[in-house]
Amino acid sequence: MRTFPVCTMVLIDAGASEDFVEGEKKVVDANGDRVLLTRFEGKVYALHGKCTHQGADLGIAGKVTGRVLHCRMHGANWDIVTGDKLAHAGATDLKTFKVEESNGRVLVEM
Numbered sequence: 863m864r865t866f867p868v869c870t871m872v873l874i875d876a877g878a879s880e881d882f883v884e885g886e887k888k889v890v891d892a893n894g895d896r897v898l899l900t901r902f903e904g905k906v907y908a909l910h911g912k913c914t915h916q917g918a919d920l921g922i923a924g925k926v927t928g929r930v931l932h933c934r935m936h937g938a939n940w941d942i943v944t945g946d947k948l949a950h951a952g953a954t955d956l957k958t959f960k961v962e963e964s965n966g967r968v969l970v971e972m
């Protein structure tokens with residue numbers, strides 16, 4: 863039997879580091895997912911860009927306040943760093959993606 867190394871990780875170039883401003887959000891379509899990125903305390907974080915309640919596009923309905931991402935549709939809140947749900951019984955945690963900055967670019971591991 864032959865075996866093959868399996869590597870499913872893909873690095874997505876989400877843009878120039880300078881375009882990721884503290885407290886602002888940016889959404890990219892990457893590898894079939896909508897991904898919301900924001901810089902908090904100097905570090906860029908990436909979360910799934912669809913609300914886990916009723917699927918609102920967080921690029922439109924999402925609002926970043928400090929460490930909290932808020933969905934304006936019905937009030938779900940998440941921790942930007944962990945993706946943990948902070949409020950709203952109908953929502954669940956948001957998937958997070960690992961981010962690295964290299965040579966002035968923001969790379970998302972998917």
Ligand code: FES
Nearest residue numbers: 913915916933936
């Ligand atoms: S769709 Fe986001 S809280 Fe309902």
